[in-house]
Amino acid sequence: xxxxxxxxxxxxxxYTDDNSPATRNRFIIWRSRDNTLELFxxxxxxxxxxxxxxxxxxxxxxxxxxxxASSIPGHVSVLVLTAARTxxxxxxxxxxxxQPNQSIFSRVTPATIDNDQTIVHLHLKGTxxxxxxSCCAASSDVFVIVGCSSSSFQIKLNSPRDTLRGAKLTxxxxxxxxxxxxDYVPLGGYLRRAAPPILSVGCLGNIYDSEDxxxxxxxxxxxxxxxxxxNQTRTLPAAASSYSSSSSLLAxxxxxxxxxxxxxxxxxxxEGEEAIVKSISMRLSVDPDQPSVFRIVILRILDIDxxxxxxxxxxxxxxxxxxxxxxxTNCVYGRAIVDYHVGGPANPSVWALCYPPNSDSACLxxxxxxxxxxxxxxxxQGDHFEVNVWDQAxxxxxxxxxxxxxxxxxxxxxxFVKKILEPGLFGRKVVMEALAHFDSxxxxxxxLAQIDLSQFLxxxxxxxxxxxxxxxxxxQEKAVWSRIWTECVKVWEHAHTPxxxxxxxxxxxxxxxxxxxxxxxxxxxxxxxxxxxxxxxxKNKMKNNS
Numbered sequence: 001x002x003x004x005x006x007x008x009x010x011x012x013x014x015y016t017d018d019n020s021p022a023t024r025n026r027f028i029i030w031r032s033r034d035n036t037l038e039l040f041x042x043x044x045x046x047x048x049x050x051x052x053x054x055x056x057x058x059x060x061x062x063x064x065x066x067x068x069a070s071s072i073p074g075h076v077s078v079l080v081l082t083a084a085r086t087x088x089x090x091x092x093x094x095x096x097x098x099q100p101n102q103s104i105f106s107r108v109t110p111a112t113i114d115n116d117q118t119i120v121h122l123h124l125k126g127t128x129x130x131x132x133x134s135c136c137a138a139s140s141d142v143f144v145i146v147g148c149s150s151s152s153f154q155i156k157l158n159s160p161r162d163t164l165r166g167a168k169l170t171x172x173x174x175x176x177x178x179x180x181x182x183d184y185v186p187l188g189g190y191l192r193r194a195a196p197p198i199l200s201v202g203c204l205g206n207i208y209d210s211e212d213x214x215x216x217x218x219x220x221x222x223x224x225x226x227x228x229x230x231n232q233t234r235t236l237p238a239a240a241s242s243y244s245s246s247s248s249l250l251a252x253x254x255x256x257x258x259x260x261x262x263x264x265x266x267x268x269x270x271e272g273e274e275a276i277v278k279s280i281s282m283r284l285s286v287d288p289d290q291p292s293v294f295r296i297v298i299l300r301i302l303d304i305d306x307x308x309x310x311x312x313x314x315x316x317x318x319x320x321x322x323x324x325x326x327x328x329t330n331c332v333y334g335r336a337i338v339d340y341h342v343g344g345p346a347n348p349s350v351w352a353l354c355y356p357p358n359s360d361s362a363c364l365x366x367x368x369x370x371x372x373x374x375x376x377x378x379x380x381q382g383d384h385f386e387v388n389v390w391d392q393a394x395x396x397x398x399x400x401x402x403x404x405x406x407x408x409x410x411x412x413x414x415x416f417v418k419k420i421l422e423p424g425l426f427g428r429k430v431v432m433e434a435l436a437h438f439d440s441x442x443x444x445x446x447x448l449a450q451i452d453l454s455q456f457l458x459x460x461x462x463x464x465x466x467x468x469x470x471x472x473x474x475x476q477e478k479a480v481w482s483r484i485w486t487e488c489v490k491v492w493e494h495a496h497t498p499x500x501x502x503x504x505x506x507x508x509x510x511x512x513x514x515x516x517x518x519x520x521x522x523x524x525x526x527x528x529x530x531x532x533x534x535x536x537x538x539k540n541k542m543k544n545n546s
Contacts, residue, residue, distance in 0.1 A: 008033040010500025010513030011339065013067035013076075015095070016288065022096040028076070028104070031499060031513050032061050037080060040518060041103045053105040055113065059084040066137045066144075069094075072160050076104065077141035083132065085122045088113075089141060089169060091160055120169040122146065124153055133198060136284075138213035139205035145215050147201035152176045152217050152226070176215055176226045185223040185327075187298070187310065202284040207291045208319035218282050218298055223312065225322070276303035287344030292316040293325075297342040297350060305357040307334040309350055311342075332365050332390050333357055339501040339513075352390075353501045353512075362498050364510070364521065365390045395512075395521070400493070402486045406478060413458045416481040421453055426488050428453065430495065434487040438464060457484075 010031035015023035025044035030037065035058065041051040059082050066079040074097045078090040090113050092104045112118075124132075130149035137144045144155040156172045163169060202216040206227070215226040278301045285295045296312040309332075313325040334354035343349035352365045367390045404419060406412060420431060431453060436442040439460075464480045465473065500513035510521035 008497075008499040008515060009063045009065070009339075010502075011065075011341075012500075012502030012504075012511050012513070014502075014504045014506070016069060017096075020096060022094075022098075022100070025507065026095055027502070027504065027511065028067055029502060029511060029513060029518050030065050030067065030078075031515075032063070032065055033499075033515075035060050035082075037061060037065060039078070039105070041105060042518070046100050048101055048103050050106060051103045053108060057082050057088075062132055062135055064134045064136055066135070068137060068139070068141060070160050071140045071142055072164075075160060077160065079135075079137050079141065079144060081132065081135040081144075081146065085124060085132070087120050087122055087135075087144065087146075087155065087157075087169075087171065088118055089120075089157060089160070089163070090118055091163060116168045117163050117166065118169060120157070120171045122153075122155065122171060123173060124148055124151075125173070125175070127151055134200050136201055136203045138203045139286075140210065140213075143203065143205075143213045145201050145203040145213070147198045147217060149198060152198060152201050152215060154213070154215065176217075185312070187218075187221045187223060187300070199280050200282040202282055202296070204284055204286060204294050205291075206319075207316060214294075214322075216282065216284065216296060218280060220277060220280060223296070223298065225314070227322070229320070277301070278303055283340065283342045285342045285344045287347070290344070293344075295342060295344065295348070297340075299337065299340060299352075301334075301337060305333055305335045307332050307337060307352060307354060309340075309352075311348075311350075330367060330390075332367075334365075338362060338498045341501055341503045343503075343505050347505055349505075351501065351503050351510075353498060362395045364393045364395065364501075366393070367391065395498075400489045402489045404482065404485050406482075412474070412478050412481060413461065416485060417454055417457050420457065420485060420488060426492055430491050431457075431488055434484060434491045435460060437487050438484070 008031065010029070012030065013028040015026060017023055027042050029040040029042055032038070035056060037055045037057070039053040039055075041048050041053075043051075057080070062081040062083065064081070066077075068077055068079075069075075070077045070091060074094045076092045076094055078088075078092065080088040080090070082088070090108075093107060095104060098104065098106070124146065127148040127150065130151075133147050133149075135144060135146045141160060142157050144157065146153045146155060152175070154174050154176065156174070158167065158170045198217050198219055200218050204214045204216070206212045206214055206229075209229055212227060212229040217224050217226070280298065280300045282299070283297045285297070287293060293313065293315050296314070298310040298312075300308045300310070302308055309330045310327070311330070312327050315323045315325055317323050330350070332352060332354070333356050334352070335357045336355040338353040338355070340350060340352040340354075342351075350365075350367050353362055354365065355361075356363055404416075406415060420426060426434075432442060461477060461480050461484070465476050495516035496514045498512055498514055502511040502513065503509075504511070512519045512521050
């Protein structure tokens with residue numbers, strides 16, 4: 001994914017057979033940074049032993065980590081591509097083959113994931129020095145698509161059955177060329193900086209031919225769909241301008257810059273000026289009940305704090321015909337995107353976790369039920385789309401204030417001790433890491449694990465105040481307490497920065513993947529307003545239960 005500024009990624013996997021007792025309310029959550037992949041085997045109905053796995057690879061990972069049901073029963077596949085062009089396929093046991101509290105990682109050892117049965121080196125002919133922006137897989141763990149700067153490749157792996165028999169992991173590579181293009185749709189706009197032509201790739205299984213997965217790639221300004229056997233398509237007309245004067249396209253926010261952004265957005269559309277696209281990425285979805293219909297959602301981050309979502313819906317009418325059903329655009333204010341997910345055609349929803357302009361608190365935006373009305377708009381050419389306004393839910397406890405006002409009538413030490421040690425806020429690990437910023441020797445003193453922080457903190461502050469005899473007592477004490485609070489917030493922010501999102505559509509659960517924790521989002525109730533600092537004017541709030 002080419003999401004601006006992201007160095008850490010995270011998401012999850014929901015089992016498709018969620019009615020089974022073994023997989024009901026059970027999920028795999030993953031996060032990656034640089035050369036490290038962390039996997040979590042989570043269940044809401046039972047405690048799982050040893051449910052965490054960290055794998056450190058020799059080099060940096062490509063952001064896309066693919067988890068899917070294996071092509072052989074009783075297994076789940078994890079597909080990982082590294083910058084060194086090594087493809088890893090790790091087979092994990094399906095929960096249905098284990099005891100209820102047994103982890104899917106219980107049989108994993110270094111020897112089982114670091115051998116020639118799980119690793120294959122890709123050649124990708126003619127692209128030795130080119131960037132690999134992303135990879136993906138079809139519904140089978142045999143077909144993998146890798147996108148390089150100028151070419152996209154289909155990688156056909158041998159069957160996992162061979163791996164279980166002890167055979168080496170092998171790969172057959174074939175390049176997608178222009179002769180395989182089914183649809184070629186201009187997107188408009190241009191990039192501020194030079195960027196690789198191919199920025200993201202996607203792959204879908206062909207329900208009519210298991211040997212011919214459909215590949216989708218996007219460049220800075222074009223969408224391309226490839227197939228080796230499908231030979232006919234009814235394509236969309238040239239994409240209309242991505243700008244609309246309709247105010248319903250942009251989500252309502254409390255940002256003071258909303259009106260100026262809306263004006264800038266609308267004026268560009270009226271003047272025909274193309275936006276500057278800072279980055280672009282893509283998501284694909286297929287509804288299990290309608291496997292012949294797939295949905296492409298492209299996210300473009302524009303230079304005017306607008307996130308533009310362009311949605312295409314296609315249908316496989318037969319083994320040789322692909323039909324473009326519809327296209328529409330929807331937008332939301334945002335200066336940075338964390339992650340976004342899309343529902344299948346039967347559940348036309350988009351969830352976007354992003355930071356609105358002039359806000360340090362992440363918001364979850366959700367829109368749904370975007371459909372053709374069938375009524376032509378006299379002011380516009382083509383079909384008219386009824387596009388719902390985005391619902392906005394602020395993650396009320398996602399950020400904390402670095403400055404804490406101190407009432408003059410209170411004892412300063414007691415006030416800060418109560419705030420810093422408030423249950424459910426920082427926790428011992430965060431506080432000790434913050435104190436180590438002032439005294440590095442604390443970082444290595446494991447004996448401090450059992451100390452009473454309510455007694456240790458005042459003594460620690462007294463010692464710091466005594467190190468500066470020139471300062472006045474009360475003001476100096478207040479300054480030291482404020483610095484400790486600020487440092488606790490900094491450590492907490494680093495650990496709780498959102499890096500990914502996983503939506504389980506069937507259960508309605510929202511998983512928020514952070515750098516050092518995983519939480520489940522829920523809508524806040526009235527009592528939460530007294531527990532977290534939130535604005536009374538916000539209609540929708542969400543709380544993170546880590």
